[in-house]
Amino acid sequence: MSHNQPAIEVSRLRKVFHIPRRDPGLGGAVKALFRPRYAEKVAVDDISFSVPPGEIVGYIGVNGAGKSTTIKMLTGILAPTAGLVRVLGRDPHKERVANARQIGVVFGQRTQLWWDLALVESLNLIARIYDVGPKRYKELLEQFSYTLELGELLAKPVRQMSLGQKMRAELAATLIHEPRVVYLDEPTIGLDVVVKEKIRAFIKEQNRAKGTTVVLTTHDLGDIEELCGRVIIIDAGRVIYDGPLATIRERFGQYRGITFETARPLEHPLTLPPGAEVVGQEERRLELRFDRTRASASQVAAAVMSQLEVLDFSLCEPDLTSIVKQIYGGALSEARPA
Numbered sequence: 001m002s003h004n005q006p007a008i009e010v011s012r013l014r015k016v017f018h019i020p021r022r023d024p025g026l027g028g029a030v031k032a033l034f035r036p037r038y039a040e041k042v043a044v045d046d047i048s049f050s051v052p053p054g055e056i057v058g059y060i061g062v063n064g065a066g067k068s069t070t071i072k073m074l075t076g077i078l079a080p081t082a083g084l085v086r087v088l089g090r091d092p093h094k095e096r097v098a099n100a101r102q103i104g105v106v107f108g109q110r111t112q113l114w115w116d117l118a119l120v121e122s123l124n125l126i127a128r129i130y131d132v133g134p135k136r137y138k139e140l141l142e143q144f145s146y147t148l149e150l151g152e153l154l155a156k157p158v159r160q161m162s163l164g165q166k167m168r169a170e171l172a173a174t175l176i177h178e179p180r181v182v183y184l185d186e187p188t189i190g191l192d193v194v195v196k197e198k199i200r201a202f203i204k205e206q207n208r209a210k211g212t213t214v215v216l217t218t219h220d221l222g223d224i225e226e227l228c229g230r231v232i233i234i235d236a237g238r239v240i241y242d243g244p245l246a247t248i249r250e251r252f253g254q255y256r257g258i259t260f261e262t263a264r265p266l267e268h269p270l271t272l273p274p275g276a277e278v279v280g281q282e283e284r285r286l287e288l289r290f291d292r293t294r295a296s297a298s299q300v301a302a303a304v305m306s307q308l309e310v311l312d313f314s315l316c317e318p319d320l321t322s323i324v325k326q327i328y329g330g331a332l333s334e335a336r337p338a
C-alpha cells in the first residue's frame with residue numbers, strides 16, 4: 001500500500017435488501033409460496049467517504065440509519081448492491097480471506113471467543129490461526145494484560161465474565177493479530193464509567209502506537225468526544241455530515257438538555273425563559289432543551305419548579321437524535337442533505 005492510499009475508500013455505495021412481503025394468514029403464506037413478492041429496503045443509499053491510515057473516525061447515526069450495513073460491506077460479510085469499497089486496496093467481499101488477516105471487528109453483542117475456554121486458551125488459538133509468532137504473541141499478551149487489566153481474566157471462561165470483562169477480552173482477541181484496520185461497533189455499550197475509560201484508553205493507545213485505523217460506531221457521544229477527531233453522521237442511508245468533531249461541538253455544544261420527573265402530568269403550557277423549549281413529554285417526564293448562551297440551567301429549573309411539582313431533575317449532554325434533527329433543521333448549512 002502506498003503512503004497516500006486511503007486505508008478505507010467507499011464510493012457511491014448502495015445496499016438494497018429485498019424483504020419478502022406477504023398477506024396475513026394462511027392464504028397469504030400459500031400465495032407467497034407460489035408468487036413471492038418483495039419490498040425493497042434501501043439501507044445504504046449512495047455513500048462515499050475515505051479514511052486515511054491512522055485515523056479514528058466516528059460513524060454515527062440513529063437506529064436503523066445504515067451503520068451496521070456499511071460496516072458489514074467494509075468487512076466483506078455483505079456484498080454491495082452498487083458502488084465501490086476498498087480496504088487497504090482490496091475488495092473486501094471478493095478477497096475476504098486476505099482482507100480478514102488485516103482487519104479486526106468487534107460487534108458489541110456478539111463474541112468471537114470460545115464460550116467455555118479460558119480466555120488465554122481462546123487467545124492462544126486466535127494467535128495460531130493468524131500466525132502470530134510466539135515471541136510477538138508473548139509481548140502483546142503482556143501489553144494487553146497491562147492496559148486492559150486482563151490479569152485474573154486470563155484463566156476465566158467467557159461464560160463466567162461480566163459484560164465489561166467480556167468486552168475487554170473481546171478487544172484483546174480482536175487486536176492480538178495487530179490488524180491495520182479495526183471496526184468497533186458499540187464497544188462501550190452497557191458498561192460503567194470506569195470500564196468505558198479503560199476501553200477508550202486502550203483504543204487510543206493502539207491507534208497511537210501502531211497507527212491502527214479505527215471506524216467506531218457508537219451511540220455514546222462520550223466515546224466520540226474522547227476518540228474521534230472526525231465524524232461521519234448518516235441518516236436514512238445517506239451521509240448528512242462528514243467533518244471535524246469540533247464543528248459539531250461548537251454548533252451543538254450550545255444546547256443542553258434537562259429532564260424533569262414531576263409529581264403529576266403536565267396539564268398546561270409552561271412559561272419558560274428565552275432559549276428554552278420542551279422537546280419531549282410523557283406521563284410524568286418532561287424533557288427540555290435550552291440554549292446555554294441565553295439561559296442557565298438554574299433559570300430553567302427555577303422556572304419549571306415554580307409551575308410544577310418536581311420530584312427530580314437531571315442535566316444531560318445533547319444526544320445524537322437531537323443533533324440529527326438539528327442538522328435537518330439547517331444547523332449546519334454546509335452539510336445539509338440534498
Ligand SMILES: Nc1ncnc2c1ncn2[C@@H]1O[C@H](COP(=O)(O)OP(=O)(O)OP(=O)(O)O)[C@@H](O)[C@H]1O
Nearest residue numbers: 017019041043061062063064065066067068069070
Ligand atoms: N438483512 C436485512 N434484511 C432486510 N433489511 C435489513 C437487513 N439488515 C438491515 N436492514 C434494514 O436496513 C436499515 C439499516 O439497518 P442497519 O442495521 O444498517 O442500521 P444501523 O444504523 O446499524 O442501526 P442500529 O443503530 O440500530 O444498529 C434498517 O431499516 C434495517 O431494518
